[in-house]
Amino acid sequence: MFGDDIVMLSRMQFGLTALYHFLFVPLTLGMTFILGIMESVYVMTGKEVYKDMTKFWGKLFGINFAMGVTTGLTLEFQFGTNWAYYSHYVGDIFGPLLAAEGWMAFFLESTFVGLFFFGWDKLSKTQHLVVTWLLAVGTSLSALWILIANGWMQYPVGAEFNYETLRMEMTSFADVFFNPVAQVKFVHTVAAGYVTGSMFVLGISSWYLLNKRDIGFARRSFSIASAFGLASILSVIVLGDESGYTEGETQKVKLAAIEAEWETEPAPAGFTLFGLPDQENQETRYAIKIPYVLGLIATRSISEEVKGLKDLRAESKQRIKNGMLAYADLQKLRTGDTSDSVKQNFAVRKADLGYGLLLKKYTENVVDADAAMIEKAADDTLPKVAPLFWTFRIMVACGFTMLFIFVMSFYYCATRVADQKRWLMRMAVWCIPLPWIAAETGWFVAEVGRQPWTISGILPTHLSVSSLSADQLWFSIGGFVLFYTVLLIIEMYLMIKYVRIGPSSLHTGRYCFEQTAAAH
Amino acid sequence: MFDYETIRVIWWVFIGVVGIAFALTEGFDFGVSTLLPFIGKTDVERRVIINTVGATWEGNQVWLVLLGGAIFAIWPAVYATLFSGLYVAMLLVLFALFFRPAGFDYRSKLDNPGWRNAWDWALFLGGTLPPVLIGVLVGNLILGLPFHLDQDLRTFYDGSFWALLSPFALLCGVTGLLLTTFHGALFLKWRSEDVIHDRAVLAVEFLGPVLVAALSAVMLWVFVGIDRPEITQMAGTEAPSNPMHKTVIGDGAGWIAHFMQYPWMWLAPMAGLGGFAMAWWMGKGESRMGAFLFSCVGVTGTALSVGFALFPFLLISSTDPNSSLTLWDASSSYSTMVLAFWITVIFLPIVLLYTRFVYRIIWGSVTEAAVLKDSHTLY
Numbered sequence: 001m002f003g004d005d006i007v008m009l010s011r012m013q014f015g016l017t018a019l020y021h022f023l024f025v026p027l028t029l030g031m032t033f034i035l036g037i038m039e040s041v042y043v044m045t046g047k048e049v050y051k052d053m054t055k056f057w058g059k060l061f062g063i064n065f066a067m068g069v070t071t072g073l074t075l076e077f078q079f080g081t082n083w084a085y086y087s088h089y090v091g092d093i094f095g096p097l098l099a100a101e102g103w104m105a106f107f108l109e110s111t112f113v114g115l116f117f118f119g120w121d122k123l124s125k126t127q128h129l130v131v132t133w134l135l136a137v138g139t140s141l142s143a144l145w146i147l148i149a150n151g152w153m154q155y156p157v158g159a160e161f162n163y164e165t166l167r168m169e170m171t172s173f174a175d176v177f178f179n180p181v182a183q184v185k186f187v188h189t190v191a192a193g194y195v196t197g198s199m200f201v202l203g204i205s206s207w208y209l210l211n212k213r214d215i216g217f218a219r220r221s222f223s224i225a226s227a228f229g230l231a232s233i234l235s236v237i238v239l240g241d242e243s244g245y246t247e248g249e250t251q252k253v254k255l256a257a258i259e260a261e262w263e264t265e266p267a268p269a270g271f272t273l274f275g276l277p278d279q280e281n282q283e284t285r286y287a288i289k290i291p292y293v294l295g296l297i298a299t300r301s302i303s304e305e306v307k308g309l310k311d312l313r314a315e316s317k318q319r320i321k322n323g324m325l326a327y328a329d330l331q332k333l334r335t336g337d338t339s340d341s342v343k344q345n346f347a348v349r350k351a352d353l354g355y356g357l358l359l360k361k362y363t364e365n366v367v368d369a370d371a372a373m374i375e376k377a378a379d380d381t382l383p384k385v386a387p388l389f390w391t392f393r394i395m396v397a398c399g400f401t402m403l404f405i406f407v408m409s410f411y412y413c414a415t416r417v418a419d420q421k422r423w424l425m426r427m428a429v430w431c432i433p434l435p436w437i438a439a440e441t442g443w444f445v446a447e448v449g450r451q452p453w454t455i456s457g458i459l460p461t462h463l464s465v466s467s468l469s470a471d472q473l474w475f476s477i478g479g480f481v482l483f484y485t486v487l488l489i490i491e492m493y494l495m496i497k498y499v500r501i502g503p504s505s506l507h508t509g510r511y512c513f514e515q516t517a518a519a520h
Numbered sequence: 521m522f523d524y525e526t527i528r529v530i531w532w533v534f535i536g537v538v539g540i541a542f543a544l545t546e547g548f549d550f551g552v553s554t555l556l557p558f559i560g561k562t563d564v565e566r567r568v569i570i571n572t573v574g575a576t577w578e579g580n581q582v583w584l585v586l587l588g589g590a591i592f593a594i595w596p597a598v599y600a601t602l603f604s605g606l607y608v609a610m611l612l613v614l615f616a617l618f619f620r621p622a623g624f625d626y627r628s629k630l631d632n633p634g635w636r637n638a639w640d641w642a643l644f645l646g647g648t649l650p651p652v653l654i655g656v657l658v659g660n661l662i663l664g665l666p667f668h669l670d671q672d673l674r675t676f677y678d679g680s681f682w683a684l685l686s687p688f689a690l691l692c693g694v695t696g697l698l699l700t701t702f703h704g705a706l707f708l709k710w711r712s713e714d715v716i717h718d719r720a721v722l723a724v725e726f727l728g729p730v731l732v733a734a735l736s737a738v739m740l741w742v743f744v745g746i747d748r749p750e751i752t753q754m755a756g757t758e759a760p761s762n763p764m765h766k767t768v769i770g771d772g773a774g775w776i777a778h779f780m781q782y783p784w785m786w787l788a789p790m791a792g793l794g795g796f797a798m799a800w801w802m803g804k805g806e807s808r809m810g811a812f813l814f815s816c817v818g819v820t821g822t823a824l825s826v827g828f829a830l831f832p833f834l835l836i837s838s839t840d841p842n843s844s845l846t847l848w849d850a851s852s853s854y855s856t857m858v859l860a861f862w863i864t865v866i867f868l869p870i871v872l873l874y875t876r877f878v879y880r881i882i883w884g885s886v887t888e889a890a891v892l893k894d895s896h897t898l899y
């Protein structure tokens with residue numbers, strides 16, 4: 001019903017601004033915890049260097065945090081500005097989750113972040129430590145609510161369609177909150193944030209050590225990062241969110257697409273390590289498979305099968321046909337025919353209403369769709385396989401590279417020879433971008449893999465957009481590109497500048513540049 | 521525990537509370553930013569001004585985020601219509617707000633005077649554009665917005681950005697800016713000494729009468745110059761939320777008749793004007809806290825006047841009055857409202873408690889000596 005360009009531009013804008021926001025979020029999640037750990041050590045041991053560590057890494061955290069706040073606001077605005085029909089359709093479920101995030105989490109982190117920076121002389125040691133931890137808890141709680149909201153988009157439980165209000169309404173908050181997809185997503189995502197913070201501190205500390213400056217400061221930062229990083233990367237990998245991919249139709253499609261698995265394999269399925277997915281012929285060429293592994297990862301069992309794309313498409317096609325009937329019932333209800341038989345029919349079929357709505361792309365009236373339209377809509381339920389297949393593997397490769405780095409760093413720290421392993425420190429410096437690459441590709445898989453839906457099986461993406469013109473969208477995209485580019489350059493400039501100055505920026509008189517200045 | 525009608529009214533009150541909290545707290549943050557380049561002549565003076573709000577502006581801005589979130593949760597159709605309809609205006613507010621986090625945090629991280637001056641003006645824009653645009657928005661809420669809903673309850677906007685800038689709405693925009701600047705001047709006066717304190721008093725002295733005059737003009741204009749729509753038939757206050765089940769006429773009995781129907785509502789505009797007048801009277805003298813508190817009364821009264829005037833409307837449609845959204849037919853489901861009610865009842869007091877704690881810790885006048893002493897940690 002809307003031009004493809006409006007849908008495409010809206011998706012592009014949301015995708016770009018969301019990925020941009022997520023350049024800053026993971027570092028915030030990780031850094032707040034690392035700051036909490038460093039300051040705890042300070043309070044327990046009383047050693048001044050740990051206070052300096054908290055303050056210096058806190059400075060870098062602050063530069064990053066400002067950008068997180070700036071870009072987070074964009075996302076809240078955008079649901080209303082660009083996804084108005086989505087907001088109407090699922091606001092009853094999605095809205096309270098965002099509001100809860102505001103009350104429980106965002107207030108907490110935003111109120112205490114000021115005290116973290118300006119409260120050092122105004123609070124006792126313990127009080128300040130509590131403030132730092134509240135900041136850390138606030139940021140992770142914030143992620144909890146956002147990921148419950150996002151998890152619901154992937155696997156919408158605890159809600160149903162109400163024909164009187166023409167939208168989805170919440171039926172069980174408990175189901176929404178304890179949504180298994182949301183829970184694994186939360187653990188996976190915050191742990192990935194902790195990895196990001198650890199890699200950041202590990203890499204920069206390595207750089208100081210390689211340059212033989214501020215050794216004591218850098219070595220202590222290095223060990224905290226290696227220990228926290230190892231624990232976090234293990235959580236990310238062991239609690240990877242593939243385990244959530246067996247719930248719900250769309251998640252299964254996503255899993256099959258990631259694996260480029262066209263045919264249903266007998267259990268337990270093999271994991272395709274490498275191959276060239278061919279969408280047109282629905283096959284994967286040159287596939288190298290590791291037996292059993294996919295079945296184990298996805299179903300946590302050796303007897304359950306993982307469904308292939310062809311079978312999933314056939315199931316979707318059936319649901320599209322059923323959805324046409326549901327839409328016909330809804331038409332009757334809407335025009336005032338609320339007899340019991342219509343209501344009963346609708347109650348049975350409404351779970352497939354969303355599949356019927358997929359046809360709106362081809363015919364406004366849905367019920368008059370012909371066989372060719374149904375085939376097209378069924379094709380739409382399969383995402384493009386190759387981009388998902390590759391981005392997923394990039395994410396996993398980044399993850400395992402970091403696992404190697406953290407295992408080695410932790411081992412060498414424990415054996416107290418980390419300073420001598422220059423190859424490892426060099427590697428840590430070069431690998432600083434990896435957690436970001438992993439996070440961005442991870443979100444790409446999660447969100448592109450959900451297409452053609454905004455709410456899996458409930459609301460197609462092409463219906464979710466606002467009634468806007470292409471001019472309006474170009475105006476906003478232009479604005480975002482302009483502001484975000486300038487802000488990113490400024491942020492990177494400040495970040496690099498302060499990383500280069502290092503702890504000397506605290507002006508305590510204890511660090512390298514101040515000492516050379518004093519010597520002259 | 522409640523019926524649907526009651527919870528709908530409770531939430532109308534709650535969203536009002538969140539909106540007022542936003543206006544009260546971010547109001548003075550905005551105002552201080554607007555005054556920044558004018559009251560601060562030197563770098564140290566400007567840093568004093570910035571640090572009067574530096575430690576707390578971030579928490580204050582959450583009221584705005586929460587206002588958005590609460591409207592999304594409680595009045596999804598309002599959220600959808602308002603944000604998509606006023607697309608360009610909303611994005612301009614957003615872009616202006618971009619200047620604030622970076623402005624506060626990055627400004628003093630480099631010594632370069634050009635850099636610092638540029639950020640001061642960025643902070644000025646970030647504190648000045650939003651109150652103007654929000655004022656224009658409020659003006660258009662009273663005038664009604666050109667939108668309609670189709671049978672799927674999809675919202676369509678039938679106007680343009682430029683059409684928002686009618687003379688009445690522009691007057692509201694100016695009033696919005698005067699309000700935050702006056703409020704901010706009183707806050708700055710309270711938290712500063714010497715030269716900045718004196719300049720803030722001058723600003724109060726000048727802005728007070730202009731604000732009261734502008735606000736009176738807006739009220740007069742509303743009472744005599746603008747039609748008020750009226751619901752002639754609707755599904756009921758307990759009915760499922762569907763805005764298409766009512767009849768609305770564009771030209772009803774008018775705003776005065778509406779206030780006469782509930783005479784206690786007159787207290788709101790009186791508190792608005794009276795609060796600001798008292799704040800001015802006390803503010804140009806010695807009073808710090810007292811004057812600021814009266815300004816808070818003024819802000820609250822002004823915000824309540826808008827809410828009372830519109831009740832039970834949330835968004836009036838000027839082109840298709842039947843599509844107007846009211847608190848009876850644009851709310852979320854009963855169970856969602858009850859859920860959100862409990863979350864609010866539990867967390868609102870907690871938030872207020874720790875916000876008070878933070879303000880108590882950082883409270884006191886910000887001085888040039890303090891800024892110079894902590895030059896490397898303060899904004």
